[in-house]
Amino acid sequence: MADTELLDATFAALADPTRRAILARLAAGEATVTELAAPFAMSQPAISKHLRVLERAGLVSRGRDAQRRPCRLEARPLRDATAWLANYRDYWVESYQRLDVLLDELQSVDHTGTERRPARPNGTGG
Amino acid sequence: MADTELLDATFAALADPTRRAILARLAAGEATVTELAAPFAMSQPAISKHLRVLERAGLVSRGRDAQRRPCRLEARPLRDATAWLANYRDYWVESYQRLDVLLDELQSVDHTGTERRPARPNGTGG
DNA sequence: GCCACCTATAACCTCCTGGTTCTATAACCA
């Protein structure tokens, strides 16, 4: 998938509150489809569709545990999206020189899938 | 507009390469609709529609200069989107303690529309 | 007043999205 298309898919995936909530849930650890569907007033196939969107964007990967297909957060696209947004940081950040350093670091980091630390997402809102 | 809906609108607006290119162009300064439309193999009404999407998301504001309606980048939603993404930074950043400091700063900054510095966006891609 | 220019609106098309229900598949359990 081209760079641009990946960004398209990532931002499109993030544009839905259900999907953002799913990502927030997954940040706390792996979960099955049923577990992910539980909080929503929505059918299971609807959740499966959302997961397929997230998977297409590379935001989620699936494992196999008997009948279960546990979902895992893959944050690399989130990093790419953040990197894109960072191009506009000068518009809203005062002390942006430290940000420059940071972003340079950020763009050289490439260790997706390793060394998971507890994150602290805060749901669908800001 | 609710917080969640704003994020919805922002991410949805960013999910289109034409719109990302428009934002990149606007980062270099104000531009009229005709100017914005020029680089695209697309009709003027199509661009007007894209601008309406960007405007609904708060990413663009319009002025008035005779018949022209110059567009200006409004980066606050970009900041909000970045702040949301930052919740997941622990998944892809090594030295994230500096990021903590940074993001705290970031969230307390609130000076949209003031003190514009030259930015350096890099187009639609990464 | 009239024309040219810039932009927005209207009407229309196609395709995608997000939801539904029903059903199929696959794995475990008894």
Add this chain to the structure above:
DNA sequence: TGGTTATAGAACCAGGAGGTTATAGGTGGC
């Protein structure tokens, strides 16, 4: 073998997105 659970797929629907062309509206120039 048959039943139960977990998930995916198919068919369907309504609505929205992104594009088109044609046209209307506001503004300045002559």
